[in-house]
Amino acid sequence: MDDAPGSAPPVSIAPRAGRTAVLCGVSGHVPAPVLTNEELTSRFDTSDDWIVTRIGIRERHIVEPGSATSDLAARAGAAALASAGVSAVDMLVLATTTPDHPCPATAPAVAHRLGLGGIPALDVNAVCSGFVYGLATSAGLIASGLARSVLLIGADTFSTLLDPGDRDTVTVFGDGAGAVVLRAGDIGEPGAVLAFDLGSDGELADLITVPAGGSRAPLRPGTPVPGDAHFTMQGRAVYRHAVRRMTESSLAVLGEAGWKPEDVGRFVGHQANLRILTTVAEELGIGADRVYANVDRVGNTAAASIPLALADAADAGLLRAGDRVLLTAFGGGATWGSCALVWPEPPLSAAAGAPGAEASSTR
Secondary structure (H helix, E strand, C coil): CCCCCCCCCCCCEEECCEEEEEEEEEECCCCEEEHHHHHHHCCCCHHHHHHHHCCCCCCEEECCCCCCCHHHHHHHHHHHHHHHCCCCCEEEECCCCCCCCCCCCHHHHHHHCCCCCCEEEECCHHHHHHHHHHHHHHHHHHHHHCCCCCEEEEEEEEHHHHCCCCCCHCECEEEHHHHHHHEEECCCCEEEEEEEEEEHHHHHHHHECCCCCCCCCCCCCCCCCCHHHEEEECCHHHHHHHHHHHHHHHHHHHHHHHCCHHHHHHHECCCCCCCHHHHHHEEEECCHHCCCCCCHCCCECHHCCCCHHHHHHHHHCCCCCCCCEEEEEEECCCCEEEEECCCCCCCCCCCCCCCCCCCCCCC
């Protein structure tokens, strides 16, 4: 849909000089249990070929009963700190739409579990755009001088929100967490975060939603709890808007960074499904050899998807120091956002539990 008359345009921001956020650590973690397409064929009227052809997913990881978003977030956060070679940061930002509880925020509990003391910690909820929004928040905190270093975690357990009888969502979503460490640095350094483009359109709120459970439709004893307590998504409309907004946002952030599509060394989009990724890349004129995807192995992990993909690509040796990296995402709200950054010097390694490594549960 077109922007409403008189509405403000999306925000595009690029540091002009001096202090900026620099990426210095990355990690990913997925829970051990794997849900394959073959297992889903026994539950739904579907096939492995149908799922792979339509969304490009072969398997996804699902949290065990009793595990929560904070468990995955703490595991990824600890590995990111180890990757950066640090044991402390000034702030923690957690991008999630599946907090452990509606109240309080989950980030302080994660900071406590990581032994980070009394640092400020906050949740960011922008659904599948959450990591990019969290990255912009973290970079802004560093650029303003409010923090010298930030641990940013994207973590979601969407399996806890799904209707187990809904083929269209159960086949798509997996659980996971990814994290990065950012420090204050110079805009000319490898690892520098260079530019952002962010936007939203609340008129599209019904495209991706869990209708009940908030103040608009609280869940109370004695009230019926229909499917409104489960996650719902209008798949075809989401596909159309995601392709448009991710493409437009990517072009905007490339302009802010002073890059052309041919300058991009690696394109890492939100891992919603393979068709969206390939279509956006084609619209941008970015060749398939520069598109990274791990959605086939982890599914759509919402706010975790981009950092999981970065961790996986780093472990596979597909991100080299100085590579120009384009990130982009579309999520509920509706929200969207993109980021241009330069990949840092080694060492940067995703810890065990990343999608390309042996996964293990968090106890």
